[in-house]
Amino acid sequence: MTTVVEAFATVAAQVVEKFVGRNGRVRGSSVVHAVHPERWLAEIRVPAPACRVGMAGFELDALVPTDDAVTCARCLQSGQHSTVGRVGPRQLPLWESD
Template sequence: MPSSSLGELLAAVVARAVVDFEDRNAYVRGGSAVHAVATVRWLGDLEVPAPLCHVGVSGGELAALRPTTAPVTCRRCLRKQGADELAALPSTEQLPLFPFRR
């Protein structure tokens, strides 16, 4: 039975994640917003796909991030992409009347 080093196993996981998110957006398990994807440093020198807005992802758990072809709805991601976030949101999304009051 061949044995691999931990570094090789992690590199394989990262390579798979990079392929899964190529030309894709993402949503975080349990969330409703669709995020743009960028790479971030994960462990050592390994870089993995993550939300562009840097929203937390379950302690860095790669499986908590899911690829999607749906358009980005996260306002912070849209802002970082330089988009007018209100114009870029799908027209079917209802925006809150008073977003700062809770």
């Protein structure tokens, strides 16, 4: 039997997958934000604007993924970039591995 937390975690994982390496736009706005994981329920994390601008409560579809460049002045000023779904720093290798 699936618990409520497990059900929410499954939904959150699907939302996170949409934002891997992408930015986000709050529905109804033209401003593009850097995105980072934010605590939602229990220990479940979901994508949220990195500048912490307000959104429509618990609506997971209030933040729409986009490949457009960040235009949010607060995100740009702080040097924030999207980090959802990334593990560790992104760095190119010095040489190809076999």
